[in-house]
Amino acid sequence: MARKHSRTIISLTSAVIVAAALIFAFWPRPLLVDLAAVNRGTMSVTIDEEGRTRVHDAYVLATPVAGRLQRVEVLPGDAVVHNQSIVAQMLPSNPDALDIRTREQALTEVAAAEAALRLARAELNKAVADSDLAKADLERVRRLRESAMVSEAELDRAVREARSAGAILGTAEAAIAMREAQLANARASLISFQDADVPAETMLTQRESIPLYAPATGRVLRVLQESETTLPAGTAILEIGNIENDLEVVVELLSTDAVKVSPGDTVILEDWGGPTTLHGIVERVDPLGFTKFSALGVEEQRVNTIVQFTEPADARRALGHGYRVEARIIIWEADDILKIPASALFRRGSDWAVFREQGGKARLTPVRIGRNNGVEAEVLDGLQVGDTIVLYPGSSLADGVRIEQRAAG
Secondary structure: OHHHHHHHHHHHHHHHHHHHHHHHHHOOOOEEEEEEEOEEEEEEEEEEEEEEEEEOOOEEEEOOOOEEEOOOOOOOOOEEOOOOOEEEEEEEOOOOOOOHHHHHHHHHHHHHHHHHHHHHHHHHHHHHHHHHHHHHHHHHHHHHHHOOOOOHHHHHHHHHHHHHHHHHHHHHHHHHHHHHHHHHHHHHOOOOOOOOOOOHHHOOOOOOOEEEEOOOOEEEEEEOOOOOEEEOOOOEEEEEEOOOOOEEEEEEEEHHHHOOOOOOOEEEEEOOOOOOOEEEEEEEEEEEEEEEEOOOOOEEEEEEEEEEEOOOHHHHOOOOOOOEEEEEEEEEEEEEEEEEEHHHOEEEOOEEEEEEEEOOEEEEEEEEEEEEOOOEEEEEEOOOOOOEEEEOOOOOOOOOOEEEEOOOO
């Protein structure tokens, strides 16, 4: 009888232990979550985009005449001084290697100019004779007038004739000067390097070169023509710019972002390779947009936004022309606002909501949101400073579910 009683006690004890183990195993446990507190502080909204540096006024040196460019000895980065540093040398080509037709046309123009000059000289001789005659007539009329032999009208007429003859003489002399200039111009078209009668001071030989001076003070940005070659007039040789004082940043913004940016907005420049963060301000937003295709082939409408540095040149000494930077343009900023991490928000219909921790349970709380920069969001209504909210709420989280802070690490 005692053995049977002991077996019953053992069976009941085992059943209680199994039941307790099952209850413990299936009893609902708090959901582990990440929590954060609602606080007040500074918040900003930025437009982040890649930009590139450039020299605002880059000067391109071009060949002034057609000729042979000597090998360019300056290198990119060399310092040059305006109108002092010689950056290239040119040998002008012979511009007077005339073919038969061109030379005959030039000879004809010279002959015509000589004939016109002879005609002008003949007209000058006639004008001189007429002027002398008019002056002599005027003297005779004046003497006769003193003796009352002629009328006052006759004297006036003689004065007019003398003045008219003088004006014609002046016109003839001016015509002589004009015809002489035309003849000199026509003869100049016949000047050739092979002509023995060309004045030495007006002839360039093959050993005489034209020095090309730097058009601005700064540094050589790039050399477009390095080797010795024959070039026509107007060909670009090299580019010069002032990196220290004339460097700016060009940011290609989407047109939908560009309309939110205004001149004077603060810009933070990061990831340019230097140890510090640079700052600038928006100088202007171009009024003209352009079409650009993204790396995925998507057609985008872009707008150039120009940013000026606010730091001295020493802070960005390593930056040059065409370098890449990451620009963050601040379009809104506030110092004392109620804010929460944006990762706590989720949509509930058309409104925003969060899960607020209260008494160890999650409570669904609708909120009204203002600005949102993707990291933080401005809270206009629904929460207070010190409230604790759930970050990254999952699908298993619902109103009234017990929650517990996940251990760090």
